[in-house]
Amino acid sequence: MRKSIMILTLSLLTITTTATIVMAQENEEGRRFGNFCSSCHGTAGAAVSDAIPSIGGQHKDFLKNSMMDMKPIVVDGKEQAPKRYSTLMKIFLKGYSEAEIEAMADWYSSRPWVPTSYPLNQDLVAKGKASTQLETCTSCHGANGNNVEDAGIPRIGGQVPTYLYNALLEYKNDKRMTERASEMELVKEISDEELKALAEYFSSLK
């Protein structure tokens, strides 16, 4: 069974990766500093699996802020805990300057956004769509999960599902103490189960 699923998944991916094309006007410096990131985040930042986020085509300010917030800051020679929780991103970001992070955010945000083709749990998608909390999300993120008016708000429509759910839990459990975290305070009122359904629903958007 696993075999046939992998083959199916791979044939889907052929379609997406073949079409992952280099677009005009690239920030070459950003590409140079960030090219290796695609081994985890997917070619040009289009992730194919479920837990590591797609970053290609993500809003630029959100990308930059995310990286700056995960980067450990040194005060009086002592490394401070970053504002935003991460596993290994804090290690990599230690190695970059703010200007380099800016360049990477510029390059990745200029890549095409490829909505996830990861197989979703359709029951959860339906549950998320029917959630009374849906409007809580769409009022800022937009009905399609892509509010283009504010580049500091992440694009979540078509983002990979496990990452989205984990991100919500991180806000809920005060693991993302970022400048705009207060805007996500309302997730504390929503059950984990409902957050999971909402995450799955937004993953399903194209």
Next chain:
Amino acid sequence: MKKISRRSFVKTTAVTAASLSLFGLAGCKKTEQKPAATQDAAAPVAESAKTGHTVVIAGGGYGGATTAKYLKILNPAINVILVDRNAEHVSCAMSNEVIFGLRDMSEITMPLKRLADNHGIDFRQAEVTGLDKEKKVLKTSAGDISYDKLVVSPGISMDYDPALNFTEDKQAKYPHAWIAGKQTEQLRDMVSQIKAGDTVIFRTPLALYRCPPGPYERACLFGNAALKKGAKVIVLDPNPQIMSKKPLFEKAFNTTYKDVLTYIPSVNVTAIDYDKKIVKTDKGDFQGTLINFVPNQKAGELVFTLGLVEEGKKWASVDPKTFESTLAKDVYVIGDAIDSAPVTEMPKSGTIANATGKVVAENLVRIFAGKEPLVPFVGNTCYSLVSETEGIWIATLYEYSAEKNKIVTRNGANGIPEAASVENKVNGHSWGNNILIDTFM
């Protein structure tokens, strides 16, 4: 739980997902835009299209496949020919998961024709037989191939100790499974037969070898199998200590597997009695029911065939600024095969082969466009399992240092987690899927 439910959905959602992802890309025009890598050098691109620069890549593993794909992404006008003796590459990364039944073999088996078709690469399944450095011709069983630049990425081969009489013919019964493929399946089948009272003897390779944490991941997974089946594991390590992610593997050995796994460092195997399944060492004899002996290693045979290894060395010497061979102009060697110790702190890992493939691709495109190549800037991520449920990782950022003429850790960006976790296992699984696609699709 979640994974199972997702899997059950795959079949029904496949068609929908495929059509939707096409729509999702509709805004991105495929052929009308200029390859952006050379956007500010439009003339040289046209030139290269006219003169038809040819890059030949020997070896379709993580290094070669990535180089081929990224050359085509950056400048489709370059003629890219990929040569490999096999029709598909089986990933060594994640092959421990296959051995212990945690992934299917098909998930790590990557057809090279699919990669070629996706990106307009000319794939030729052939044996490489020689090199004419002066005429810039790679000789293969499918004929001579002329190149402007040659990239060689053959991985590793085994450096057998004649005293042990452990050679290719022994591997039908004693697969090392350190180069993924048939042996991965052989060892998987042997592992599935482990029963109560059995003893596994696992000999790790002496550094330098492919995948520094790989032996200790395999040791943990042998430990996990032993726990489940009531068996024991003896790990014989010729190295003085655990060579990667040490505190994390040490913790797993000393806690999770303390009752079933014995780790012995600095031990030298002196003989193997294949009939009685006894491994003789300078610290005593060990009898087992399953022997997994992983030999010491050297560069893939190909770099020896092509004359890219300096006298008396086991790995191919390269210039750390460019990965160009010290023995042949316009020939680049990347991946596990390079003589890494003098020129870099980078490990022999699939991620490094992938990342350096991107660096070489980028630089060849620059050189063809009349620009100076840039010095290497790469990162390494490597996840390992310490059990079926928990994972760990190592992360390092590297850059070329002119002062040391070496590729070194950048700004202290190097680390491992404080502890193994389920989250790290889940992320590791995603990393595996993403790097396979980034490299082979």
